[in-house]
């Protein structure tokens with residue numbers, strides 16, 4: 001047995017135990033075993049990523065589940081890996097090249113991709129090492145990367161099958177386009193931000209005859225790409241104009257007035273310009289009304305040759321200024337007004353996103369969504385919290401085809417080839433040698449790569465060897481649980497369900513736990529601009545991984561965000577420290593060699609009449625704790641699990657049980673030996689209960705206990721409910737003793753009795769059972785309340801000057817004679833009362849001041865009220881004590 005170090009310093013042992021677990025292969029799944037399976041795939045962090053608080057939360061919760069199930073005897077697979085994160089990674093290397101005075105274009109596609117791979121080998125995946133610092137028990141032998149060859153094969157296979165089933169097509173469509181990144185980006189990558197925009201009203205005159213139509217726009221440069229004006233079909237103001245043509249200012253083009261019910265009659269003039277190539281709504285309206293699309297910008301956001309000569313080559317914002325000027329000069333700019341509104345910005349580079357018509361690949365997703373909705377509706381996949389099902393269904397109900405292509409170089413190439421001779425488009429698993437239509441060999445690969453989320457959607461089975469029929473796939477698919485943030489419910493979770501059903505016939509997981517968002521202490525979202533981002537590795541360094549993990553668990557109330565305060569984390573660091581010191585106390589009182597035969601885990605052998613009341617009580621409380629933890633974990637109530645462990649360890653075990661054990665330990669002999677066994681066994685058992693949340697600390701202490709069996713606590717059996725028994729009588733009796741002790745302690749404090757001083761206690765029991773208990777447990781009572789004597793009296797009121805209190809079924813009195821100088825104490829109390837009363841008056845004045853109540857912030861007012869109330873209670877207590885001293889015999 002090694003001695004537990006004096007000071008709790010997690011840095012000294014965290015890494016050591018992680019290496020110990022790895023060397024024992026604790027985290028490695030074993031498909032050959034016949035144990036029940038418990039499987040999770042990690043939400044793969046970006047290969048460029050660095051651990052943030054979202055990861056810390058998400059992975060702590062997964063690790064709690066993995067460690068819990070492993071200790072329960074399951075064969076656990078927690079499969080880790082990283083995502084190649086197309087656009088994010090490409091930008092990292094872009095920036096590197098820029099610093100070197102080079103560029104992606106200068107390097108060329110092949111060399112660039114090679115360069116990204118080199119970057120990935122050198123720096124990528126650092127985040128996995130950071131997960132180890134957090135204690136995550138992933139099966140590192142199965143680490144995957146979404147762009148590794150095996151997973152690329154899965155991506156190609158999935159793409160080809162979807163193509164063969166007619167679910168993938170290529171078409172011109174409006175997408176979110178970043179002119180700086182020069183690629184389509186997903187809705188997820190578009191960040192709406194408020195801008196101080198303007199609304200411009202333009203006047204389009206009719207081509208023939210008198211009159212005009214006014215239209216409003218926030219992006220006047222797009223008018224160069226207008227191909228029509230739309231009005232509502234039932235709008236009487238415009239009924240006569242439908243079918244007529246207007247002359248588009250600054251151009252020589254004539255465009256028609258069309259009717260479409262999407263127009264909002266009440267907004268602006270009730271007529272809208274239609275720019276199909278640069279607005280998603282207009283694109284849809286154009287498709288309905290047969291208007292053509294005219295692209296007026298290139299991929300970099302510069303005006304192209306489809307606009308009149310003066311604007312060609314201008315950046316879209318230069319073009320805007322020029323168009324406004326020219327419209328004004330032409331007298332057709334009718335009104336300009338301020339119009340603050342939200343505009344989408346590129347998440348990666350901050351550029352304003354342009355709706356842009358371009359040739360893209362799409363996945364027809366509605367048929368896949370139907371199956372995915374059914375899988376959730378009929379309970380094959382269960383969401384916690386359940387309300388996320390509503391968001392899921394709502395999104396699935398209005399789902400539109402998924403643009404799966406990106407104009408990047410880093411990613412899975414789309415497995416398609418274009419024939420230069422006959423224009424044939426071929427999709428194939430392997431690079432074709434010749435065109436299957438004309439037989440020519442002039443084939444060029446499609447330049448696009450797939451959206452990163454396409455490969456992520458296959459993650460639960462591509463990581464297990466699909467499309468091959470591997471042992472892992474047969475054993476571990478479908479997985480059991482997925483733990484993820486809500487921000488990727490649609491982009492990832494929903495698509496995994498679709499793809500799992502499509503390619504495996506089974507949803508990829510049985511339950512989904514959706515975490516809240518880690519916010520700062522004030523409840524604000526963490527962001528670089530606010531400067532309130534907290535680095536989990538920094539927290540690990542300062543508080544230890546266990547305190548961070550415990551904080552995450554304790555705050556993980558389903559459906560709620562987590563306002564992270566350092567105070568709270570410091571509190572859980574203190575909790576770890578408390579446990580550490582308790583373990584040292586237990587170790588110092590450990591059974592002597594040969595004193596105790598090894599008892600079975602869980603304290604089963606210790607139950608019986610021979611045990612002291614306090615022993616029976618703590619074993620009963622432990623039994624309840626086992627039940628609470630089991631129930632909490634089964635329901636993803638990490639918070640309830642943490643709180644139950646905290647309450648038991650801090651309050652019941654440390655505050656009360658350790659104190660209760662002292663008389664027996666001092667007495668020596670058989671009762672001391674028994675108490676030592678209970679102390680040790682309860683500690684050993686609660687360490688196992690706590691291990692999934694605080695793996696390092698529990699291992700460090702567990703290794704020093706004589707009660708342990710095995711090489712690591714990570715493989716010890718998880719305590720289950722029903723191993724001990726609930727001893728309701730012992731709990732009732734200890735509750736009563738605790739109440740009596742608390743009352744006496746309060747009396748002592750109110751009377752200002754020196755903590756070292758022992759006092760006598762008189763009691764008059766009104767309940768025979770209570771009387772018997774106090775008579776029987778006088779020794780325990782004396783030790784806990786620092787009493788010199790405990791005496792039952794028939795009529796407590798007759799006993800002269802005494803401080804009195806009432807507990808359930810019993811009156812208590814501490815005689816004051818000889819205990820304190822009553823006159824001096826009275827003077828002290830009066831002085832104290834005066835002081836507090838004056839202090840309270842000051843606060844009361846504030847609270848009566850209407851000006852203060854009106855102007856002060858609500859939290860300041862609440863604080864003053866709180867102080868006022870606290871002072872009031874203190875004053876009442878002191879006044880009561882003073883009355884006791886002034887009139888002997890009064891309660």
Ligand SMILES: [Zn+2]
Nearest residue numbers: 178181346349
């Ligand atoms: Zn961008």
Ligand SMILES: [Zn+2]
Nearest residue numbers: 419422435438
């Ligand atoms: Zn051909």
